[in-house]
Amino acid sequence: MNEQSLEPDELRTLFLFEGLSDEQIGWIAEHGRVETFPQGTTVVREGEPATCFYVLLSGTLRMTRAVRGEEVEMHRSDQRGVYCGATQFFLEKRDEHPYGASVYALTDTAFFLLPAEELAERFRAWFPMSAHLLEGMFLGSRNAQLVIGQRERLLALGALSAGLTHELNNPAAAAVRATSSLRERVAGMRHKLALLARHEIEPGLLEKLIDVQETLVKRVANAPGLTAMQAADREDELTDWLDDHDVADGWDLAPIFVPAGITASDLDEVGGTVGEEFLNAALRWLGYALETETLMGEIEDATTRISKLLAAAKQYSQMDRAPHQWIDVHDGLDSTLVMLSGKIGAGVRVVKEYDRSVPQVPAYAGELNQVWTNLVDNAVAAMEGRGTLTVRTAVENDRVMIEIGDTGHGVPPENRQRIFEPFFTTKPVGDGTGLGLDISWRIVVNRHHGDLRVQSEPGDTRFQVLLPLTEQPHS
Incomplete structure (x- = not known):
């Protein structure tokens, strides 16, 4: 990799630095450096000490995180000015927070680098209130996600047990x-x-x-x-x-x-x-x-x-089974419906439209059961105890399609782009955490290289999960 400097005027063309004073931009120019990385190079590796803050100048980066031993792509970008690396430099105990993701150069790339420890000291001196607010928001959000995620799992376990x-x-x-x-x-x-x-x-x-x-x-x-x-x-x-x-x-x-x-x-x-x-x-x-x-x-x-x-309970929990295996999706769907039968209630009619010719797929069966649970639970809640729950399977091109449909009130158009965001929920305060669909999205898209989409109008909402029929290469 090659190193060079960057002038203050050019630094001001990056959105991160455009509002800094002459003194501040001068410090950034003096302490930063430009490094280039050939295509295929590892820029930073997840888990290593977070020593530098990186700002993309040119090229395309790819960001991944390790999920249960598998590297999952989280983001890729060629936008000038996007940043990565020691993004939590503002924290007081920064040494407890290593790189949170790995970054790779998909093409020949150039980054502007700042030493994280020195940047943190300057940042707290220049923007003390912002530093406190950012640290509070980060720690609060992280703790909230941990607590709410645990509560979500306990509530799901309680509902299934009941x-x-x-x-x-x-x-x-x-x-x-x-x-x-x-x-x-x-x-x-x-x-x-x-x-x-x-x-x-x-x-x-x-x-x-x-x-x-x-x-x-x-x-x-x-x-x-x-x-x-x-x-x-x-x-x-x-x-x-x-x-x-x-x-x-x-x-x-x-x-x-x-x-x-x-x-x-x-x-x-x-x-x-x-x-x-x-x-x-x-x-x-x-x-x-x-x-x-x-x-x-x-x-x-x-x-x-x-x-x-x-x-059914044993199948649902995947007890005594390998985490990754070739599965019949109908087994997981059936066991989930059995486990949730008490919550579904007598007022909801369950219709199974299974294509039994659907081949087995490579999957983490226990995680997919969590997806089915979230989708069925949302469908039942949307129908408010009365309606028709339709579970359908089919082959769509080179993927298996699993569809969970309900006759509830539907998802408003303004919410369809947000329902997969973490903590977004349309349920009353205290009734939902907003993590169910976010978790489902990550399991289907990131974990299984599939797709999760929604089609909705009043009286006809369908969540469709598409899973590849063949083993996918690791990201």
Whole structure:
């Protein structure tokens, strides 16, 4: 790299220095120097001591930051006068703030350099109030972003936990109720079996009764669904049969037999097998067996539901999975909808328009789940508890497109250019931090080399995420 000086008059052509006094511009000219960097040169490297303040004179620079081990491009510019390097020189404890980004020369470039330590001393002497204000703004903004970011994550975790707890509670409560009822039915079966034994039923007859029981129990899982009117007619028919055969409290058995698909001809078969003497006890035993089978089916359904919910939670959190992998985007979308089902509520209809031919994409699945969470959460909030949430996937050229649509009030035109800015929110004070879409933008655009865009009008807002189908080179 080559070094040279710059005259005060030329310094005044840079917007940073145009308002300085003759004394100040003289100091800048005396202590600064011009350095040139060939194309491809590293100008400064992130994390190294911030020793110099750089002002671009010519050429094009590229600025990057390391994000979880990957270098992500933040900015590139050829505008004369843009600055980089020790941009936090005004801080009192400047040695605690190294270069915050790496800068590369995309073309042959020239920079005007100032020593950061000496510049900081002069700056505080020339502009003491501005120095204090800048330091306060920087530290306040940094602390606010840390606190609000942490709050955002805690709120998201709380909402997801509450939704998952709500979803788990229903099948868990159903399993508890069914288990309690099952205990009563098993006790009843033991009692009826004892009654049959006391009547000294023949072993061969008991075997036939067990065969009939097994045949009828197998029908429970495949019993046809009935309308309320059909079920009532079947119950009346079976009640009449039970009354005709002097079975006590037949009205109590009919509602057990009908859902299991038992007909009057089936009861005729039972009667023909055991005879009138054992009919009452045999039918009671059969009723308990059918109820037991039904209850075990309910327990199986409830525990299966719990297992699926836990699987969705595990998929959402990407537990035990590599951070970067080839993924099916539908898995993450489905698990996010499950995790947010409690917040989505009964008033919002969820429509899935999935193109199942969409190929897998290389991605950080856990981070994309955070994007889906932010977009779905915003969509639900925009609809205020009532509307249609549409989740659509498709292939668009060489990218996968994931679209989250809602029927809410829409994003006003004046806000569409600002919604991805950090801390910008249209929600009431205290309801939103303004970081959700900023985080989503950085995950999609910077982390995955994709695109995030919005189309909106009242009643039809669509956020579209586009992800490349192939591995992208590191920035």
